[in-house]
Amino acid sequence: MIEYAEAGPEVRAVFDDIMATRQTDWINNFWKALAHDPPTLQRTWGSVKQIMAPGALDPLTKEMVYLAVSASNQCPYCIASHTAAARKAGMSDAMFAELMAVVGMANETNRLASGYQVEIDGRFRPI
Amino acid sequence: MIEYAEAGPEVRAVFDDIMATRQTDWINNFWKALAHDPPTLQRTWGSVKQIMAPGALDPLTKEMVYLAVSASNQCPYCIASHTAAARKAGMSDAMFAELMAVVGMANETNRLASGYQVEIDGRFRPI
Amino acid sequence: MIEYAEAGPEVRAVFDDIMATRQTDWINNFWKALAHDPPTLQRTWGSVKQIMAPGALDPLTKEMVYLAVSASNQCPYCIASHTAAARKAGMSDAMFAELMAVVGMANETNRLASGYQVEIDGRFRPI
Amino acid sequence: MIEYAEAGPEVRAVFDDIMATRQTDWINNFWKALAHDPPTLQRTWGSVKQIMAPGALDPLTKEMVYLAVSASNQCPYCIASHTAAARKAGMSDAMFAELMAVVGMANETNRLASGYQVEIDGRFRPI
Amino acid sequence: MIEYAEAGPEVRAVFDDIMATRQTDWINNFWKALAHDPPTLQRTWGSVKQIMAPGALDPLTKEMVYLAVSASNQCPYCIASHTAAARKAGMSDAMFAELMAVVGMANETNRLASGYQVEIDGRFRPI
Amino acid sequence: MIEYAEAGPEVRAVFDDIMATRQTDWINNFWKALAHDPPTLQRTWGSVKQIMAPGALDPLTKEMVYLAVSASNQCPYCIASHTAAARKAGMSDAMFAELMAVVGMANETNRLASGYQVEIDGRFRPI
Secondary structure (H helix, E strand, C coil), rough: CCCCCCCCCHHHHHHHHHHHHHCCCCHHHHHHHHHHHHHHHHHHHHHHHHHCCCCCCCHHHHHHHHHHHHHHCCCCHHHHHHHHHHCCCCCCHHHHHHHHHHHHHHHHHHHHHHHCCCCHHHHHCCC | CCCCCHHHHHHHHHHHHHHHHHCCCCCCCCEEEEEEEECHHHHHHHHHHHCCCCCCCCHHHHHHHHHHHHHHHHHHHHHHHHHHHHHHHHCCCCHHHHHHHHHHHHHHHHHHHHHHCCCCCHHCCCC | CCCCCHHHHHHHHHHHHHHHHHHHCCHHHHHHCCCCHHHHHHHHHHHHHHHHHHCCCCHHHHHHHHHHHHHHHHHHHHHHHHHHHHHHHCCHHHHHHHHHHHHHHHHHHHHHHHHHHCCCCCCHHCC | CCCHCCCCCHHHHHHHHHHHHCCCCCEEEEEEEEHCCCHHHHHHHHHHHHHHHHCCCHHHHHHHHHHHHHHHCCCCHHHHHHHHHHHHHCCCHHHHHHHHHHHHHHHHHHHHHHHCCCCHHHHHCCC | CHHHHHHHHHHHHHHHHHEEEEEHHHCCCCHHHHHHHHHHHHHHHHHHHHCCCCCCHHHHHHHHHEEEEHHHHCCHHHHHHHHHHHHHCCCCHHHHHHHHHHHHHHHHHHHHHHHHCCCHHHHCCCC | CCHHCCCCCCHHHHHHHHHHHCCCCCHHHHHHCCCCCCCHHHHHHHHHHHCCCCHHHCCCHHHHHHHHHHHHHHHHHHHHHHHHHHHHHCHHHHHHHHHHHHHHHHHHHHHHHHHHCCCCHHCCCCC
């Protein structure tokens, strides 16, 4: 882990932007780990910042999708961090419960579809 | 595939409920395949109907989460069918594009977090 | 694909053993593809032959487990080939239907367990 | 975690049914976590109870398939809980060892099949 | 698919850079699909260009790692495109065969490690 | 865990070969766990020894590919053990950083390719 105090100027610049963008005063371990590789730190933060900004989808929806994928992939760190992020963005207990229900069901039917070797309906195919 | 015309009464009852709930006049292949096993057909449809109903999350958000998980799992049938369902529920081109960007990014950072063996921050742990 | 007629002696020896062991007169594409790399062909067939032989688990159970994993991983080739193999080993329509139901449910609860960050019960931990 | 003593009547009813069905006097953490969302608790338990009941496949086979999928998905909680459940249903050391060997091999050949881009044999295609 | 002839200037700029960097005169479908979302096209190409450039690892090693991950994830498009890219970068038949052998074995032992609930050795833990 | 002191002769023979091959004086937990099933121990070690030997790919490249797959699969034990193995084989900090960047990017574009339902280019198809 690279702490702010021991970081060089290019890492500090990213840490500063993370804190400013997220309106927080601390950096979570993910970024401290990536700080061992400044190009990956810069590129990853730049991509996350661009992708998670408000757009056609609001930040809460984006955070819930991020959490849904992380739960589906069973990444413990990502589940913990994006549960916190989604909570901060406004995810209620009821929203979390429904989100997990959809994630679980999608994982179930994904395997039923593949196991039954279901052919894609003509109506679903891209034109 | 079990077509409506050849289905027994318990399968027809599920097919009728699918068409009524979705306000459509056709059944997609997934359900025709599950119709080979009426208990699984009934249970799966019952679960999907309950989970995808409007609640703390709106149907469009739920469909996009379903698509996000299916794209992450790389299930071709599920991607095709839930892209269609999300479109029907109101997903625009811009929403689809942002959704895929989040799915891609989540899959990337999930592996960076695991590969760098990032420890979960104390603040993220459930109390 | 390496066909029998064009295969060298070490590949033919494996092909012969596959046909003898499985009491069949043809080789499926998987082995014809691996034949491009004789060491992998020999090692993979040797492992499959050892693992799938009757033991504490009978061949039908083993084939159903193989299919369950392949369906969970969504490998189209493996689903098709191991559905055929399990059918040949005695899997009925009802067994297939129950197998898929378990695979689907396991994939659902795997994500609920991770998404809810459920801690392993003390009773479940290895001593 | 929702403990029995603090649970409402609908959660207690599910907990009671779990204990009666499994002939045990305790509830594992998975269900206590789902108890935060009673509809998901009820639906998930109802599905598990239906799917895992004896049928064309016996309970031991079903538990081993559940464990096989959980090991393949690398879900630590699910591996721990379903190893215990399969042991309780009669899985011996030798059965466990063969089960893991099949799971490992299936994961290996799934990737060889995809990596070599093996085409599905005509004989394996559903009619 | 957005073809070059119908693309706007920002998409064309990316297409031109792809062709120049790869010293080729055509664009594969992946980029034509992303062209529906210019920000994702630009960001993804920018990241790929940076990551795949020669560095501590040579381009052939990077392409083989990309193929290894794609085969492990069973992404048909990615397997096809990165097999072609690795071939172009110098991957021989023997290298491909050994690469697939490692990918298969890693997928097998990944599941054996999780299924046997192997505890991480003290010597392997990060300090 | 089966320790050397308590192991039978066939397990000891494998342990001895692991230590001789790797030029080390200890056995990591993975092999001690597999020692509960001597046939799987022998087969798995035999396969790993054959696959990881120098060939068309050098040992460092093979270890990095093993790590890449393990990180992509998010197997904590395998990430820890193969990071150590790759370090021992010569992986520098810079190589690790680039390796993880490729793994992350491959996981991202794998999902973009599937989510956008990109059709495989004719040029990429095997002849």
